[in-house]
Amino acid sequence: MDADVIVVGAGLAGLVATAELADAGRRVLLLDQEPEASLGGQAHWSFGGLFLVDSPEQRRLGVRDSHELAWQDWLGTAGFDRDEDHWPRRWAEAYVDFAATEKRSWLHSQGLRFFPLVQWAERGGALATGHGNSVPRFHITWGTGPGVLEPFLRRVRAAEERGLVSIRCRHRVTGLSTSAGAVDGVRGEVLEPSDVSRGEPSSRAVAGEFDLRAQAVVVTSGGIGGNLPLVRENWPSWLGAPPQRMIAGVPDHVDGLLQGVVGETGGRIINSDRMWHYTEGIRNYAPVWTEHGIRILPGPSSFWIDARGERLPQPLFPGTDTLATLAHINRTGHEHTWFVLNRRIITREFALSGSEQNPDLTGRSVGEVLRRGGEVTPPPVAEFVRRGSDFVTRRTLPELVRGMNELVGEDLIDPARLERDIRARDREVASGLGKDAQVNLIREARRYPVDRMVRVAPPHELLDPAAGPLIAVRLSLLTRKTLGGVETDLDARVLGEGGEPLPGLYAAGEVAGFGGGGMHGYRSLEGTFLGGCLFSGRTAGRAAARATA
Ligand SMILES: Cc1cc2nc3c(=O)[nH]c(=O)nc-3n(C[C@H](O)[C@H](O)[C@H](O)COP(=O)(O)OP(=O)(O)OC[C@H]3O[C@@H](n4cnc5c(N)ncnc54)[C@H](O)[C@@H]3O)c2cc1C
Numbered sequence: 087m088d089a090d091v092i093v094v095g096a097g098l099a100g101l102v103a104t105a106e107l108a109d110a111g112r113r114v115l116l117l118d119q120e121p122e123a124s125l126g127g128q129a130h131w132s133f134g135g136l137f138l139v140d141s142p143e144q145r146r147l148g149v150r151d152s153h154e155l156a157w158q159d160w161l162g163t164a165g166f167d168r169d170e171d172h173w174p175r176r177w178a179e180a181y182v183d184f185a186a187t188e189k190r191s192w193l194h195s196q197g198l199r200f201f202p203l204v205q206w207a208e209r210g211g212a213l214a215t216g217h218g219n220s221v222p223r224f225h226i227t228w229g230t231g232p233g234v235l236e237p238f239l240r241r242v243r244a245a246e247e248r249g250l251v252s253i254r255c256r257h258r259v260t261g262l263s264t265s266a267g268a269v270d271g272v273r274g275e276v277l278e279p280s281d282v283s284r285g286e287p288s289s290r291a292v293a294g295e296f297d298l299r300a301q302a303v304v305v306t307s308g309g310i311g312g313n314l315p316l317v318r319e320n321w322p323s324w325l326g327a328p329p330q331r332m333i334a335g336v337p338d339h340v341d342g343l344l345q346g347v348v349g350e351t352g353g354r355i356i357n358s359d360r361m362w363h364y365t366e367g368i369r370n371y372a373p374v375w376t377e378h379g380i381r382i383l384p385g386p387s388s389f390w391i392d393a394r395g396e397r398l399p400q401p402l403f404p405g406t407d408t409l410a411t412l413a414h415i416n417r418t419g420h421e422h423t424w425f426v427l428n429r430r431i432i433t434r435e436f437a438l439s440g441s442e443q444n445p446d447l448t449g450r451s452v453g454e455v456l457r458r459g460g461e462v463t464p465p466p467v468a469e470f471v472r473r474g475s476d477f478v479t480r481r482t483l484p485e486l487v488r489g490m491n492e493l494v495g496e497d498l499i500d501p502a503r504l505e506r507d508i509r510a511r512d513r514e515v516a517s518g519l520g521k522d523a524q525v526n527l528i529r530e531a532r533r534y535p536v537d538r539m540v541r542v543a544p545p546h547e548l549l550d551p552a553a554g555p556l557i558a559v560r561l562s563l564l565t566r567k568t569l570g571g572v573e574t575d576l577d578a579r580v581l582g583e584g585g586e587p588l589p590g591l592y593a594a595g596e597v598a599g600f601g602g603g604g605m606h607g608y609r610s611l612e613g614t615f616l617g618g619c620l621f622s623g624r625t626a627g628r629a630a631a632r633a634t635a
Pocket of ligand 1: 094095096097098099100117118119120124126127128129130131132134135136257258259260306307308309335336337339340341342343344439440441567594595596597612613614615616617619
């Protein structure tokens with residue numbers, strides 16, 4: 087035996103599983119196809135937002151959350167409706183329990199801290215039993231994604247020093263070995279050394295082979311979002327034809343190939359047509375990975391129009407319902423949409439997802455963070471306005487529309503019609519009351535102190551020259567999370583076609599749909615992915631440690 091347990095994939099889920107295994111005294115081989123520079127996988131790039139329920143941070147802000155309310159929101163959002171949802175639903179129940187109880191104290195005891203202003207993502211916009219967070223639950227980690235990884239990297243490095251963990255980079259697993267019906271190892275290719283920086287695509291040239299044995303294997307290889315052909319192949323038929331043009335919200339290593347290997351070994355892959363992609367993607371002017379896109383985390387005020395200039399229908403306002411918006415856009419016959427806004431809105435409401443786009447929070451700089459919500463556009467956003475290929479800035483609306491049409495190379499937007507619609511919206515603002523659902527959503531959002539302080543611009547007329555210049559942002563579909571995956575039971579054991587565990591094989595993190603093969607169902611409440619990796623990685627590590635005692 088080369089180790090007690092082999093963990094494949096050194097992202098967040100793999101690091102958590104490894105840390106737990108080592109704490110239980112197991113000898114672990116942690117394999118990853120990427121070079122050492124990319125250790126931590128997607129979590130490093132993440133915004134570090136975590137879904138917590140009834141936390142001290144929420145209570146301090148006067149938010150009254152509860153386990154019952156969170157479960158109501160989860161069920162309304164997930165929309166479980168298949169036989170395959172048995173384990174996903176049980177994982178969801180266990181996860182919401184975790185988020186309402188132990189999650190915060192477990193992380194806190196390892197040194198993780200939260201930014202005190204809890205954010206309100208995926209607000210929904212229909213009925214109490216429908217999609218969305220009834221209250222703000224998105225807790226940003228102080229230090230963002232790298233801050234989430236920190237305690238687990240520390241534990242794994244300490245175990246490495248004790249001789250319990252060996253990390254082998256450039257080891258790409260292509261097969262699982264079995265004997266007497268149990269998984270007992272992995273085989274694959276040693277890739278040639280690579281000195282690319284974190285997140286950059288690395289060479290796939292093969293320099294050798296390996297064959298390693300252990301009592302158990304934990305697969306934590308991530309989702310499929312960096313593999314655009316695979317995303318198209320799995321595209322849900324109920325969303326229509328897969329988009330031709332997508333940008334990638336994840337690095338190239340999120341290739342989904344190991345999921346296929348688990349399937350070939352007898353593991354059941356379920357809910358492959360469930361994915362969580364964003365409709366507010368912009369091209370990165372300084373790409374790190376292939377087709378690198380960034381997601382705008384929008385406040386509610388931008389005027390959202392489709393490619394032909396038609397306003398998106400209620401309740402599809404920014405930040406309300408990602409999947410319903412995606413379904414709507416797919417029916418318009420065009421793949422892009424536009425935010426039309428002004429300087430006042432962009433300054434207050436635009437945030438960009440990702441650790442590198444939030445140097446103040448990532449660098450834990452109190453002074454920098456205090457500038458948020460002021461009169462100055464955050465520097466990473468200002469840089470996109472200046473250099474991003476999707477931004478048009480002009481003084482007047484006719485000029486703006488001319489710039490938008492030039493950008494797409496077609497006169498798709500009629501300036502007179504857009505002006506009519508924006509002026510109608512502006513009249514509703516001026517009325518002080520009004521019937522426009524988006525204007526009312528903005529007013530409603532400002533009842534939450536955090537939104538009023540730093541996130542939502544006071545309602546004002548979009549065409550008010552004092553709030554200008556006007557800005558238009560072309561939005562593309564950005565791939566990100568894989569919601570379905572390898573079916574697992576509550577011990578993270580991989581299940582076969584007949585529902586029986588495959589001895590020796592465990593899966594956690596995004597490859598397992600964050601638990602069970604899809605604990606989110608069709609949609610997410612946000613901040614639930616890192617949390618899903620923490621919870622399922624911990625579960626898999628502890629279960630594999632028990633099984634190999
Ligand atoms: C920009 C960005 C922002 C995000 N923000 C948030 C947020 O605020 N909140 C939230 O909850 N989630 C967020 N997420 C999502 C979250 O970061 C991911 O879902 C999560 O980190 C996935 O972790 P993982 O360990 O399952 O997989 P990964 O991080 O993808 O790691 C998998 C690892 O497996 C390796 N691997 C794959 N195949 C093989 C193979 N065949 N052989 C060997 N190694 C292999 C890969 O190289 C990789 O290192 C964000 C993601 C991104 C990219």
